[in-house]
Amino acid sequence: DVKVTQSSRYLVKRTGEKVFLECVQDMDHENMFWYRQDPGLGLRLIYFSYDVKMKEKGDIPEGYSVSREKKERFSLILESASTNQTSMYLCASSPLPDRGNQPQHFGDGTRLSIL
């Protein structure tokens, strides 16, 4: 089974801090994604990466950056945390599609609180 591991389940940080959320997948997937999930807003894509050192903005990239130095690891960075970034963050990975589309596999999420 695919395993996507997010380094922290719960995290509390202060406004203005630089925050790192780490995600590791063990199935050699090319694609990796970061989402945030908020009540009433569903899942929103922050960034995704389809290869090492490659990244693409999603729907809400402002205030975030990402790093993918190794294929298995995709990091989300909050450059200067703000209270409106308090949320549940979900990491996902998927292989390249063959003839169809492949599902994404999700980690258990990191619930981040910014005080």
Add this chain to the structure above:
Amino acid sequence: AQSVTQLDSHVSVSEGTPVLLRCNYSSSYSPSLFWYVQHPNKGLQLLLKYTSAATLVKGINGFEAEFKKSETSFHLTKPSAHMSDAAEYFCVVTRSGGFKTIFGAGTRLFVKA
């Protein structure tokens, strides 16, 4: 353009009765469609997927979904609800390449004893 609409934000059923969670989609391309389940404080788990093979798709835990192109629907069903099915369910559509993924707003399923 793609979109996905989950027609009910909440569904409540009694244990042992059928479950129906409704999903309509819009896609300019041949879509791939998925249903995921999310239990409290967990990530999303894949229930089943449709990728242009059989229109009736069987998933895990007794769930299945039928792709109806004429109705642009992909409703999720289960013959008999179990207490452990209480969770939030997401209908998801992607198009070729898989980079553009649209999540529905979710349907919360309540199961009464």
